[in-house]
Amino acid sequence: MSEAFDAVDVIRTKRDGGRLSDEQVDWVVDAYTRGVVADEQMSALAMAILLRGMDRAEISRWTTAMIASGERMDFTDLPRPSVDKHSTGGVGDKITLPLAPLVAACGAAVPQLSGRGLGHTGGTLDKLESVPGWQASLDNDRMRQVLTDVGAVICAAGSGLAPADRKLYALRDVTGTVEAIPLIASSIMSKKIAEGTGGLVLDVKVGSGAFMKSLDDARELAETMVGLGADASVPTVALLTDMSTPLGLTVGNALEVRESVEVLAGGGPQDVVDLTLALAREMLALAGIDADPADALRDGRAMDSWRAMVAAQGGDPDAPLPTARETHTVLAPAEGVLARLDALAVGVASWRLGAGRARKEDPVQAGAGVEVHAKPGAVLRGGEPLLTLHTDTPERFERALAALEGAYDVIPEGDRPDLRPVVLERVAG
Template sequence: MSFAAVDVIRTKRDRGALSDAEIDWVVDAYTKGVVADEQMAALAMAILLNGMTPGEIARWTAAMIASGERLDLSGVSRPTVDKHSTGGVGDKITLPLTPLVAACGAAVPQLSGRGLGHTGGTLDKLESIPGWRAALTNDEFIAQLRDVGAVVCAAGAGLAPADRKLYALRDVTGTVEAIPLIASSIMSKKIAEGTGALVLDVKVGSGAFMKTVASARELAGTMVDLGKAHGVTTVALLTDMSTPLGLAVGNAVEVTESVEVLAGGGPSDVVELTLALAREMVAAAGLHIDPSDALKDGRAMDSWRAMVRAQGGDPDAPLPVAPETETVRADRDGFVSTVDALAIGLAAWRLGAGRARKEDPVSAAAGVILHKKPGDPVRAGETLFELRTDEASRIPAALSAADGAIVVADAAPAQRELVIERIA
């Protein structure tokens, strides 16, 4: 059945509900180039402004999945479980989490992305490891899942191609924040990858796309419902992203911090969230094991090294180090009351750790190293954070972005919960 794109746009513009047939047609026609970018941009804006019913979102997601191939992971003997984060600052959790859950007996098919703006990308971080490659064929992907139990790689071109095209359009048309489009984008790829279970880490706060608990709850609930409707066991955690995770924000520096966690150390918040998500993933996969044991006894580190080697990386190779640094110090005694995630993320971006457009290169060595977190005591003259970059000319813009990011007050702030809510 064929429709006129302008009629579909008008329906949603006037707050109507799109029929299943209209959704199937418009997604397919846009993927094939029959519906123009400007027409889909208008429809995306109408969806942002007027929303979609649960039925519309479910059908839109199904149409996105149907635009490409679905991976068959039935040949993998272990139970499969994946994790998706909606993105944040210092969010390196995928790096220690994937090998940890694999060490517990699951297979983790982690299709990841690249950073854009102030949020970091898992693939960019891993590419700071000499030799590591993000692109795998479907056969390589499945073989590594079977042999190692852990894969972190880029999604293949055949997986939900409608999403790839629409994602790029949303980024340049101010429609990234549309919850129906976020949910269908994430879930179409995760369902198409063939995983049996999925744990969602939905970030809330200044460094996240979702600034309020209410909007994060709506997104999480929408995605959990989509997963369940497609036979995927799905759970979501709402987690705090008002402060960067850990002390390192960048690419190579986050790999270093992740390896520290796998070695039994690392910042307490990174360890806490890694274990919280690991426990959800292990349970969703139907396994009965405490992930903290695999972290303590070295099995997770062994799994990490095997995963890196399987994708051509050298886990023992030194990582890039930035030649230019700048230190920012406290101007008074007190306690750190806030470390603004958005400001620190923007500073890392200005230093070269992130990109403004998908085609931009990123620096492996650039980033921000925090020396203090909320609640820490501080004396005048002590280091608050350190900027690292390949080019000294980037430092002034990064300093401007980070101005006021860390606030020192007379008293320590109330402790914030890292895991805010669980939705299943």
């Protein structure tokens, strides 16, 4: 079969700052998925996109072509309106765990297709797999059944959704093109639109522990994704949220599940509660549901929903969570106020303790991670615990401690640290 275009011509067009036509975009995404365009050619095109950018119409067409590479799910026949959330990933970002059952408890259906962690950002599926018996893989029929019965499901995306993205994502990871905003936006939105959700709330992280280090870059990504949602008739809202310091007081798989259950029980760290409620309110508004999610945390409905969701996927909500065999405590170096606790450093330390993976096939330790005893703004006494490191393999402590060198600042008690709110901005169409 003769091909409609030549890969080298498409690469040259973008390399020289040109605009790819709709037909070129459709062809190159399809031809790459079929194996006609080689990895080295798509690598060159990805780098050209990183350096030259894409306009809104190009990104929208690229996203549509990625969706067209696989199946599209449809939840319009469910008895409740569907709405989903996607986070761009951070350190201690366990928000999906309390959020999905909370929004379901308020009357929406939440089809949360999640991923595994790579590098310093933890994966939702890895966290939930620390619950004894819990299964990440559900077929479409079972997923639909859980959504009908419980209202929320958190599971792995099937291989049929946007296969072009899965192939391109792996390539971006090894070619230094992960940061290309058109490719990030189309990667996220192709999967979410193919998933068939009726509305989408994006949590775009900003700061040292996030992909987007600056507010300007995060805003550009958020505006691009909100636009892609509008182009696909999926109402989309984005919150830009702080990731300069870890979210909550735990980083690691079972540690974060424990903290999520505390939030569902009406407690938990204030920043986790605040962000969970802010995202829940946006999701319920998109679903057209007039309810205050804080009520569902207070009266136990969210916890009931969590227990039903975990049990529906084979998990035992009453089983004790795994704990690491070894711990090491980092003490506050001096009296004063904690001015800074760097999210990236804590994330890398947790990863080195065994909570994350360097390659997709690496195993993770369920009990490994970092417990945070003080957040920026807290008054410290010299010698009191600041962090506790958890691992099954104590030889990992040395490299984890190396990651934490220079990760925190203590200032005199009279001084005021510069603290950012959890929610920085809202972006809507």
